[in-house]
Amino acid sequence: MNVLALLQRKLQEALSGLANDPAAYSGMLKPAQDTRFGDYQANCAMPLAKQLDKKPPEIARAIVERLHLEDVLEPPTIAGPGFINLKLRDEWLARQVRAMTKGDRLGVAPVENPRTFVVDFSSPNVAKPMHVGHLRSTIIGDALARLLRFLGHNVVTDNHLGDWGTQFGILLYGYKNFLDASAFAADPVGELARLYVHVRKQMKKVVNAQGEEEEDANDPIAQAARAETAKLHSGDTENLNLWQQFMPHCYEEIERIYRRLDVCFDHTHGESFYQPMLADVVRELRLHNIAQESEGAVAVFFGEKDSPALIQKRDGAFTYTTTDLATIRYRLEQWNPHAILYVVDFRQGLHFKQLFDIVRRWGYEKIELQHISFGSVLGEEGRPISTREGTGALLDSLLNEAVAAAARVYEQNQAEETSQLSDEERRRIHEVVGIGAVKYADLSQNRTSDYRFSLKKMLAMDGNTATYMQYAYARNRSIFRRGNIEVAAMRNDPPPVLLTVGEERSLALQLLRFHNALLVAAAEYKPSAITGYLWDLAKTYSGFFQNCPVLKAETAELRQSRLLLCDLTARVIQRGLDLLGIRTVERM
RNA sequence: GCGCCCGUAGCUCAGGGGAUAGAGCAUCGGUUUCCUAAACCGGUGGUCGCAGGUUCAAAUCCUGCCGGGCGUACCA
Numbered sequence: 135m136n137v138l139a140l141l142q143r144k145l146q147e148a149l150s151g152l153a154n155d156p157a158a159y160s161g162m163l164k165p166a167q168d169t170r171f172g173d174y175q176a177n178c179a180m181p182l183a184k185q186l187d188k189k190p191p192e193i194a195r196a197i198v199e200r201l202h203l204e205d206v207l208e209p210p211t212i213a214g215p216g217f218i219n220l221k222l223r224d225e226w227l228a229r230q231v232r233a234m235t236k237g238d239r240l241g242v243a244p245v246e247n248p249r250t251f252v253v254d255f256s257s258p259n260v261a262k263p264m265h266v267g268h269l270r271s272t273i274i275g276d277a278l279a280r281l282l283r284f285l286g287h288n289v290v291t292d293n294h295l296g297d298w299g300t301q302f303g304i305l306l307y308g309y310k311n312f313l314d315a316s317a318f319a320a321d322p323v324g325e326l327a328r329l330y331v332h333v334r335k336q337m338k339k340v341v342n343a344q345g346e347e348e349e350d351a352n353d354p355i356a357q358a359a360r361a362e363t364a365k366l367h368s369g370d371t372e373n374l375n376l377w378q379q380f381m382p383h384c385y386e387e388i389e390r391i392y393r394r395l396d397v398c399f400d401h402t403h404g405e406s407f408y409q410p411m412l413a414d415v416v417r418e419l420r421l422h423n424i425a426q427e428s429e430g431a432v433a434v435f436f437g438e439k440d441s442p443a444l445i446q447k448r449d450g451a452f453t454y455t456t457t458d459l460a461t462i463r464y465r466l467e468q469w470n471p472h473a474i475l476y477v478v479d480f481r482q483g484l485h486f487k488q489l490f491d492i493v494r495r496w497g498y499e500k501i502e503l504q505h506i507s508f509g510s511v512l513g514e515e516g517r518p519i520s521t522r523e524g525t526g527a528l529l530d531s532l533l534n535e536a537v538a539a540a541a542r543v544y545e546q547n548q549a550e551e552t553s554q555l556s557d558e559e560r561r562r563i564h565e566v567v568g569i570g571a572v573k574y575a576d577l578s579q580n581r582t583s584d585y586r587f588s589l590k591k592m593l594a595m596d597g598n599t600a601t602y603m604q605y606a607y608a609r610n611r612s613i614f615r616r617g618n619i620e621v622a623a624m625r626n627d628p629p630p631v632l633l634t635v636g637e638e639r640s641l642a643l644q645l646l647r648f649h650n651a652l653l654v655a656a657a658e659y660k661p662s663a664i665t666g667y668l669w670d671l672a673k674t675y676s677g678f679f680q681n682c683p684v685l686k687a688e689t690a691e692l693r694q695s696r697l698l699l700c701d702l703t704a705r706v707i708q709r710g711l712d713l714l715g716i717r718t719v720e721r722m
Numbered sequence: 723g724c725g726c727c728c729g730u731a732g733c734u735c736a737g738g739g740g741a742u743a744g745a746g747c748a749u750c751g752g753u754u755u756c757c758u759a760a761a762c763c764g765g766u767g768g769u770c771g772c773a774g775g776u777u778c779a780a781a782u783c784c785u786g787c788c789g790g791g792c793g794u795a796c797c798a
Contacts (some may be wrong), residue, residue, distance in 0.1 A: 162739095162740085167740085167744095168741075168742085171741075175740090175741090177739090177741095180778065183778085190778080215740080215741080215778070215779075216740095216778095217741070296798060300797050301797080301798075356797095360797095405798090428795080429795075429796085430796085431796055433795070433796090439724065439725090440724090440725085441794055442795060444796050448796060449796080453796075454797085454798050480726080480727070481726095481792055482798080483725095483726060483727085484725080484726080484794065485793095485798085507727095510791085543760060546760085547758085547760060548759095549758045550758075551758050552758080567760090578735095579734090582727080582728095583727090583728075584727085584792090586735095588734075590747095591734065591746095594746085594747075596746085597745085597746040597747060599760095601760060602760075604760090605758080605760050606761090608758070609757080609758050609760095609761080612757065613757045617757075666736075666745095669746090676762065680762050680763090681762090683756075683757070686756080686757075722758085722760075
């Protein structure tokens with residue numbers, strides 16, 4: 135049940151005789167900002183009164199008279215300059231919450247018109263170890279895919295690995311010139327990482343016009359690395375063999391991380407997969423005069439003042455624009471999606487703007503292309519973390535630290551509930567709590583803001599964190615253990631819900647908002663809408679837990695009712711966290 | 723130069739036309755015969771970068787300025 139949508143629909147009906155464009159005003163119905171005003175508020179009377187040259191309270195009264203929701207709402211009140219304050223009837227609220235227990239969708243109906251989404255996320259350069267910079271794309275993309283799927287859409291996840299670009303030229307150059315063969319035999323992934331960083335460091339830096347350091351394109355090593363890339367792309371046997379030798383180790387490394395993060399993909403078509411299609415793309419774009427030769431390269435031009443996008447370099451190598459174009463065509467042919475979502479750092483905004491522009495000119499007009507951009511990862515001091523240096527801030531060690539921090543908190547906790555657990559169970563709890571903390575720290579932040587990487591903040595386990603939700607969940611489950619409650623029976627035959635005190639009512643109201651929170655998160659592609667909702671829910675539940683005895687409730691009916699509210703809360707928390715890719719534990 | 727983004731409490735950030743601007747952390751104080759204190763309750767803390775404008779109503783929209791980040795032809 136989506137309460138907000140119901141109220142807005144009814145408001146729109148009520149407005150149909152009053153306003154010319156009711157839809158423009160029905161959106162002005164929102165959850166109340168202050169609970170003293172009620173549960174929801176409609177702010178449309180003021181602008182409408184202005185338009186009709188009437189007094190706002192008069193219009194508000196007219197709206198209220200036409201709003202036929204007597205079974206849903208208490209009589210609405212009009213306050214201040216013309217706010218219409220709405221409060222749900224307790225009986226109605228109780229019935230709706232009870233209805234949520236049926237099935238496993240928690241009142242969230244699948245969308246009426248399912249769409250097909252391709253979600254392109256994570257996409258690391260596999261030539262180097264995964265870095266905290268890869269975290270955002272990976273977990274935001276995974277969360278969006280989970281959410282869209284739950285809402286009933288068709289979702290294809292595709293990890294567009296960087297397995298064919300310049301970074302492999304660097305590896306090839308490093309392998310040929312600086313290889314430590316015994317190190318490679320012992321730890322191929324580690325040696326490849328070392329080579330990558332080593333070669334990068336050899337390259338000269340120049341100071342540009344803005345006085346900043348940047349890489350010198352004329353540096354001999356940079357040129358040599360580019361030449362290795364070009365040879366690989368043109369089918370050089372030696373380079374191709376080396377590449378094939380490197381790849382399994384690269385896969386192994388990223389797979390290990392994905393297993394730990396509980397992230398998986400339907401497809402892993404890296405850049406190399408599209409390599410055979412690239413020459414065709416360039417040929418076609420030239421044929422249609424979308425691309426032209428320019429300064430020895432092949433480029434697509436935009437406005438006078440805008441810089442072009444290269445689809446083939448002077449040395450013959452293709453660029454990631456070319457690969458992305460081939461990828462779009464492949465995805466269209468393969469899955470015929472309504473939309474492709476690219477979960478990528480905002481710094482690639484221009485690339486996607488150009489890419490989408492080229493796709494339109496190429497003739498693909500219907501497909502929705504979205505750059506789901508997110509702020510870049512900054513270091514503790516606020517400067518962007520360089521992914522090129524390759525040192526420090528490795529994803530793997532971050533996860534280890536998070537799990538260790540969770541273990542420390544756990545060991546300090548003297549709770550009777552957890553004192554008897556086996557080592558294996560404890561390790562599992564540390565892992566779930568630690569990884570959850572890292573994921574949540576990222577997901578709870580507004581996607582579009584820059585992300586200041588703070589180990590302390592990421593490992594925080596109080597406040598608005600996954601741990602807080604997991605803890606609320608674990609305490610909740612403990613009630614059912616201690617009471618020997620059969621949840622299945624209760625879910626099949628839910629008892630009536632009684633709202634006798636404010637804490638019960640607030641909890642019921644918050645539970646009913648789950649559906650809308652998911653829709654907002656999906657509409658804006660913002661997982662933070664889910665974390666915000668869960669934080670409110672868990673806080674509301676904590677108030678309930680504190681003040682409302684469940685097993686020792688005054689009457690059997692009240693006990694049943696509260697058990698139902700508890701069970702529903704646990705299920706919503708668990709499902710909400712699940713949509714974020716975060717797990718729960720039964721005790722902690 | 724041009725383009726995109728950001729400036730809100732000591733710190734990290736929500737809110738992006740609506741009532742007295744919110745939260746977490748930090749700080750100060752209180753709560754455990756009671757289903758997990760990884761919890762709860764309360765206090766302190768704000769010229770919403772600055773200046774104009776639009777509006778019944780601006781932190782929110784528009785313009786300009788100041789400060790910061792990022793991008794801008796052969797990295798991805």
